[in-house]
Amino acid sequence: MKNINVFGYATFGSPNGFTQSCIYGNKNLEKALKTFDLKTDGIQLLSPSDRIYSIRKEGLGDKSIVSYSVYTYAKEKNSNRTGTFIGTSLIFSDETPTENLILNSLHQIHQNLKNNNVSNNVLNSNHSKDFNIQNIFSKDFEKLQYQTNKFDFVEWENSGKTLVVYTTKFEQNEIQNLFKKSFPLLPKYDTIFFIDSKEIAEFVSQKRLFRIIDKNGLDQEIQILEEERKQKVINTISRFEKEKEKLEEDRKNELVNLKKQIEQNEQKHSENQKKIEESKSNLTSLDHHYNNFLNKISALVSALNSEKQLEEVNHSFKQLEREFNTEKRKLGTPLQTSSLFNTNTTNHVSTQYTNPYQRDLNDRNTERSEKNRNFGTLAIISIIINLLFVGGATYFYFMYYEEVKEIVPQEIIIEKPYIEKNYVVEESKLNPIPNDFAKDENNKKLILDQLVENNTSIDKTVELIFEKNKIIRDSYQFQKDDYADELIRKNPGAFNSNKILQKKDSLTKIPFFSSSLNPNISTSN
Structure with missing residues (x-):
């Protein structure tokens, strides 16, 4: 049968001591459940006629276990x-x-177990x-699966406490009533013994290991528990x-603030609507204005292509440009819409509710957020209009800029280097006339490295050439001006x-005279 298990146990002495076994049901519970051993230093059976009953609670994973013993x-x-x-x-799980x-089956199973394993009050096994x-x-054991009631200790308290209830005499109805009356005490006590x-x-x-009370004490314990529960309620x-009072106050404040914000947003919405309509009108006018100006510029370009006087066309363009700018200024700049969101006017409730009213409050906040998002749509429309205006203005500006470049070309003045025009036909004034050019690359590089462009005369x-070249210096040291002209x-x-x-990269020919026609230039040390 589901959710029902039966354990048998006893004290067997050396070497096994107390052992317990599952004789019906899930044998895995043998190691999972706490033992049913009696703490004999606190309670024990003293004579063959003695009997002890108990009811015990235990948590096992997500299961609630109740045992009758x-x-x-x-x-x-x-x-x-x-x-x-x-x-x-x-042992019962959850129900x-x-x-x-319970009591009928418990008596029958225990009596049969005792008859099979105890002789003359002595255990037969080890x-x-x-x-x-x-x-x-x-056969009555099978009836246990019927007429069951689920139990769930909401305020389960693993206190480790044990209670002993003393009654003058066990009778069938007496034990049954004790089981029933004591069950509500299980959240407070782990085990309740009956003697x-x-x-x-x-x-x-x-x-004094366990607290002991009589039947009257049990009634008082139940009454105390009931009073504690009433007080908790x-x-x-x-x-x-x-919580309700706080919610009412929060609701009042939030509704007032929200109403105020809605009124402000409605006013801003109305103002923004006017701005949007005006911006739409300006957008149409601006587009028309640019188109007219573009058409007139195209006409000027056509006039130039038809060989119309440039001065006349430029004069017409300047007049058209002044008119265009004047009309554009009349349209003004795009109107900026006001934001519909104002976080400063709302006092948000920071308390986190964990009671049933939390869901309603969250629903109201969600609805309010949806409404605010709808208000924000107008702000987005305004931004798009502004972007269109800026983009259009930029486009027309560059179109106009390209046309002006075609009409008014720029003159670029570049300084030309000095070049001796008749250097080919002119005869050198140097004596002797140079018959070769320096080819010693190291020597030339040494000279060039000491020259500075746009600075060296x-x-x-x-002077630098004469200093580094003895042959040239010896030949032309008294003809510096003529050598300078020859070098240029x-x-x-x-x-x-x-x-x-x-x-200085163009200074490639350094003239000199060599009587032996040796192209190398000796350097002075």
Whole structure:
């Protein structure tokens, strides 16, 4: 049967001690559940006629477990130790049958287990796994799967507390009523024992390990629990009422602020609508104005192509340009729409609600957000219109700029380097006339590295050549001016009209005279 398990257990002495086994149901629970062993230093069976009942709660994963147990006296093999017993537990998960069905099955199974495994109050086996469980389940056991009630301890408290209830005599109805009355106490206590032995009651009282009460005390415990629950209900109602008051105040403030914001947005919406209509009108006028100006410029271009006087066309263009700018200024700049969002006028409620009213508040906030997003559409339209205006103005400006460039070409003045015009036919004034050019690249590079473009004069250049070339210096040291003219004539483009070095890379021919026709130039040391 689903959700029902049966455990059998006992104290077996050395070497096994207490062991428990699942004799019906899910055997994996043998290690998962806490043991049903009695803490004999706090409660124990003292005579063969003694009997102890218990009800116990336990959490196992997402399951709530409730166990009903009975313990009776049984001695261990080869031992006279006190406090020994044999017991049976019915274990239910999430739901239980009625108390009378539980008690009937518990009595029958335990009595049959005891008959099979205990002789003369002495256990026959040394371990619970060796229990003889033949024919211990009656047909009434199958009735446990019917008439079940789900249980769920909302305020489950794993307190580790144990309560012992003493009654004068166990009877069938008495035990059944004790089970039923004690069940609501399980959230507060993990285990509740029931005894009818005065000796056991005195033992428990002396040991003081567990709290012990009688039936009247049980009634008082139940009454206290009921009062505590009532007080919790009162406190919860009070908390909810305060939440309601706070919600009402927050609602009032939010509605006032929202109404104010809506009124402001409606006013801005009206103003923005006027601005949009005016901007649309200006957009049409501006487009028409640009088209007219473009057509007139095209006409001027056609006039120029028809050989009309440039001065007359330029005069007409300037007049048209003045008229265009005057009309455009009349249209003014695009009107900026006002933003519809104003976070400063709304007092947001920062409290996070965890009660049933949270959903309604969230729904209202969602609806308000949707409404604000609709208001924002107008602002987006305004931005698009502004972008169209700026883009159009930029386009027409560059169109106009290109046309003006065609009408008024720019004159560029470039300074030309000084070039001796008749250097080919003129005869050199130097004596002797140079018959070769320097070809020592290292020597030429040494000279060029010390020259500065746009700074070194022809005289400085000649002095540097004489300094680095003994052959040239010996031949022309008294003809510096003529050598300078020869240097300019042989290197056109190297010097400007002021005889300042302009491009030293153009200084490629350094003239000299060699009597032996040796092209190399010796350098002075």
